[in-house]
Amino acid sequence: MALINPPAWMQAGSYPARTDRLVIASLMGYPGFLIDEATPLRIRQGVRPSYTNQQMKVRAAPTPNMTVIVSAGMAYVDNHDAGGAGTYVCVNDADVTLIIAPAGGAGQFRKDCVIASVYDAETAGSASEWRLEVIQGTYAASAGAAVRPSLPPNAQILADVAVGASVTSIAAGNISDVRQFTVGLGGVLPVSSASAPNRPHPGQTMYLTDTDAFRYGKVDGSTGTVTPDQNIPWITPAVGTGYTTGGTTAGSPGNRNGPIRYRKVIRDGTPYMEWDGGATRANGAATTNILAGTLPAQYIPYAVRSFSVARNATSITSVANSSSVVHTVKVDFDTAGQVTLVAATAGDVETNWFSLVGISYPLA
Incomplete structure (x- = not known):
């Protein structure tokens, strides 16, 4: 047992x-992960956050x-x-430049890691120091097959560096920021949902x-x-050729x-997409993408989302009595960023107008 703030007569x-080290640990955050329950003196290690999260950030040379x-910055390991x-x-306390080992030849790709690591002879080995260092990955036949190397036990990872075959420079696009952040018990922890601790202390906010x-x-x-x-503003996209976006007055397109x-x-921590409005389709207009372009990446679902939506009640070619039974058409929100109208034929009059009002689906 270590004495924290022992009486004056006991001090040496x-x-x-x-x-x-235990004093520092006592001032830091709850461990945060279920795997650490058996070692309650551990903390959730990481980089101290700042307004723009520049602490210990890895960047390319000018x-x-x-x-x-x-x-420059601080990390807790x-x-x-x-x-x-x-x-x-x-x-x-200042910028530190680290060397990336020369790239391999044709067909050789690797993933290197930039870390803050601690070596303590009191518990293992002979060195007693902390370092900013690059751990070199093993070679793979493609960039996608390259994996993160094994790291020292007492290390905080800062960045992954993709080293392509025969490259002679590391640009910003080769560096992936993979820092995790940590704060004391009273602070709000900025963290991605994928790396959020599953056992935060009661009241800890992330x-x-x-x-x-x-x-x-x-x-x-x-x-x-x-x-x-939430007061999220609506985005009004341009529609594709042959489509006219809806209005609100008598006789307007889109019913x-x-x-x-x-x-x-x-909603409850999950991003959702909401749609509203309608449009009119000219006979002969393409039945694929309703929009003039594709949705930005942050608005694309991880899987196709399909809905039956309201439309005019016009009969479908070669389908007897369809006008009395079919009043919907299918719309797909796909992983390519398109909003696809799924109709029988491009020239058919089966869909003169349609509505996207009330459509909602999770993005992740």
């Missing part, structure tokens, strides 16, 4: 470094070459050599950077989501359902 001129630059050994504070939502820890170890009031528009909202 020197004490084990582990005492300092004139790209085979180096990367690590910005837990000792994984031995349980309960405490936490290190790693402070970098801001999910990819879904723009807040999550908090409960007493039973689970999490809840705070969904703030007066208003213009086609969409927006992304958050």
Whole structure:
């Protein structure tokens, strides 16, 4: 057991470094992950966040070459050599340039990692220092097959660096920022939903950077989501050739359902797409993409979303009595970013107008 703030009469001129590490750990955050429940003296390690998250950020050289630059900042690294050994504070007070090993030849791709690592002879090995270093990955036959290398046990990963075959410089596009952030017990933790701790302490609040939502820890170890009031503006896209977006007055296109528009909202931490409005289709217009272009990536679902939507009640060619039984048409929201009208033939009059009002689906 380590004494924290012992009485004055018990203080000595020197004490084990582990005492300092445990003091640091006691001031830091809850472990956060179920796997750490067995070692409660651990923290959730990571980089200290800042307004623009520039701390310990890895970037390319101003004139790209085979180096990367690590910005100044602070990182907290837990000792994984031995349980309960405490936490290190790693402070970098200026830009540090790190060398990326020369690329392999044709057909050789690899993924290198930039890390902040701690070596402590008290628990393992002979070195006692912390380093900013690059761990070189093994070669693979393609960029997609390259995997992250094994890392030292006491390390905080900062970036992945994709090293292509025969490249002579590392540009911004080769660097993937994979830092995780951590704060003390009272702070809000900025983190992506994929790397959010599954066991935050009760009341610990996290801001999910990819879904723009807040999550908090409960007493039973689970999490809840705070969904703030949303006033997300609608986006009105241009429609494709042969389509006229809807209006709201008598005689307007789209059966007066208003213009086609969409927006992304958050529901219980999950991003959803909402659609509104309608359009009129000229006979002979293409029955594929309703829009003039494709949706931006952040509005594309992970799987095709199909809906039957209201349309005019005109009979379908070669389908007897269809006008009395068929009043809908299928629309697909696909993974290519298109909104596809699925009709019988491009020249058929079966769809003069259609409505997208009320359509909603999860994006992830």
